[in-house]
Each structure stands twice: as C-alpha cells, then as structure tokens.
Amino acid sequence: MKDCANARPVTHQLRRAVLHKVSIMEIKITRQKAIKDLVEGVLSIDGGPAMDTLENRCSCLKVGEYHAVMKKCKLYHERRIFILEKDKTGYPHDCEQCKKKALFYPNSALPKRCPMISEGNGVHRRFDGRIIVGKKAAIGLLVNTQATYDCVKERVLEELKEGKEVTIKITRKNKKRKRTV
Numbered sequence: 001m002k003d004c005a006n007a008r009p010v011t012h013q014l015r016r017a018v019l020h021k022v023s024i025m026e027i028k029i030t031r032q033k034a035i036k037d038l039v040e041g042v043l044s045i046d047g048g049p050a051m052d053t054l055e056n057r058c059s060c061l062k063v064g065e066y067h068a069v070m071k072k073c074k075l076y077h078e079r080r081i082f083i084l085e086k087d088k089t090g091y092p093h094d095c096e097q098c099k100k101k102a103l104f105y106p107n108s109a110l111p112k113r114c115p116m117i118s119e120g121n122g123v124h125r126r127f128d129g130r131i132i133v134g135k136k137a138a139i140g141l142l143v144n145t146q147a148t149y150d151c152v153k154e155r156v157l158e159e160l161k162e163g164k165e166v167t168i169k170i171t172r173k174n175k176k177r178k179r180t181v
Contacts, residue, residue, distance in 0.1 A: 025159040027068065027117075027152075027168045029053055029131065031060075038123050038140050043133055045155055051148050052136040056123040061115055061131075061170055068117070068156060068166040081156055083115040083131070083168055119149035 031041040039060050041053040055061075066083045073080040115129035122140055123132060133149055134142030156166055 023164045025156070025164050025166045027156075027166065029168065029170045030173055031055075031063075031170070032173045035139060040136070040139075043117075043131075043152070045152070051133050051152070052142060054123045054132045054134075054140065054142055055130070056126050059113065059127040059129045061129060063170050063172055066115075066168040066170070068168050070153075070157060070160055073114075073116075079153075079157070081117040081153060083117065083129075117149070117152060119145035121145065 025046060027043060027045050028047075029041050029043050031039050033040050034057055037057050039055040039057050041055070042050040043053045044050045061083065065086055067086060069082050069084060070079045071082055072078065073082075113127070113129050115131070118130045118132055119134070120126075120130070120132045121142060123130070124140070132142055132145060133152055134145035135148065137143040159166055
C-alpha cells in the first residue's frame with residue numbers, strides 16, 4: 001500500500017486538464033444507408049446505447065462536427081435541441097421569421113430550415129434539416145419517437161446545466177467494397 005504523504009499533489013493545471021477532458025458530451029450520429037429520399041442512421045450518446053435516426057436526404061446536414069444548444073422554439077413553444085455549425089453562434093436562422101401557426105402538429109414541417117433533433121414519424125416532405133430519433137419499425141418509419149426524444153433531451157439538458165459542451169459528430173458508415181480483378 002502506498003503512503004499518501006509521499007503521493008504527488010495534483011496541480012491546478014492537471015486538474016483543469018482532467019476537467020476539460022470530461023467537459024464535452026459527444027452525440028455521434030452514424031449514417032448507415034440512404035434509401036430514395038431518406039437517410040437511416042444510428043445515434044449514440046458518449047458511446048452508450050444506440051437509437052435509430054431518420055433524415056431527409058435533400059436537407060440533411062453535411063458530415064462533420066456541430067454544436068448542440070437548447071433554446072425555446074417560437075413554433076413549438078418549448079425548449080428544443082438546435083444544431084449549429086462549430087464556428088457560428090445563435091440560431092441557424094432568424095427565429096422571428098417562423099410564423100406561429102394556430103393549428104400546429106408535431107409532424108408538419110417548419111417554415112424555415114432549422115436543423116434540430118426532434119420527434120416525428122417520418123421525414124417525407126420535410127425539408128427543415130431535422131434529425132428524427134426513435135426505434136425503427138420499417139424503412140422510413142420510426143416508433144416511440146416522443147419517449148426517445150425525451151431521453152435525449154433530458155441528457156442534453158443535464159449536461160448543459162452542468163456547464164458542459166455538447167458536440168454532435170455526424171459520420172458515414174464505411175462501406176466494404178468488393179475487389180474486382
């Protein structure tokens with residue numbers, strides 16, 4: 001057993017490096033296949049259990065790293081997980097341009113392009129850049145999206161309250177190519 005008196009003291013720089021290392025939460029979205037106008041993928045938070053995702057092929061985000069912020073959406077009247085590019089701050093667009101709708105349904109498209117993680121059944125006719133999370137039931141259809149989204153939202157909100165940075169990394173699954181001679 002080591003003597004605690006002889007142990008090296010933890011320096012301020014080392015403590016800050018350790019805190020900096022754990023101060024980033026990573027949400028990894030791996031796109032697995034594209035079928036007609038939709039992209040199927042898998043979302044995992046810090047390497048944890050995976051959830052299925054759907055995106056519209058025409059409006060999906062490019063492969064890369066993004067920030068996640070929680071702001072109140074004028075259209076939904078609740079806090080949402082918005083996806084921002086690494087070098088930009090604020091909303092992806094001017095939120096004041098979104099018109100309030102009297103009868104707004106969660107599965108209808110937003111009037112402006114506004115990338116966010118959201119709930120919903122499918123991505124057809126949806127050109128707002130959303131990433132829908134849930135459990136895959138069939139090609140292009142997710143179920144249990146509200147419960148899955150609530151879990152993701154809780155985790156992100158918890159990390160942001162602790163002052164951690166939330167990073168979203170979008171990657172593409174490597175395809176195995178057949179070698180021809």
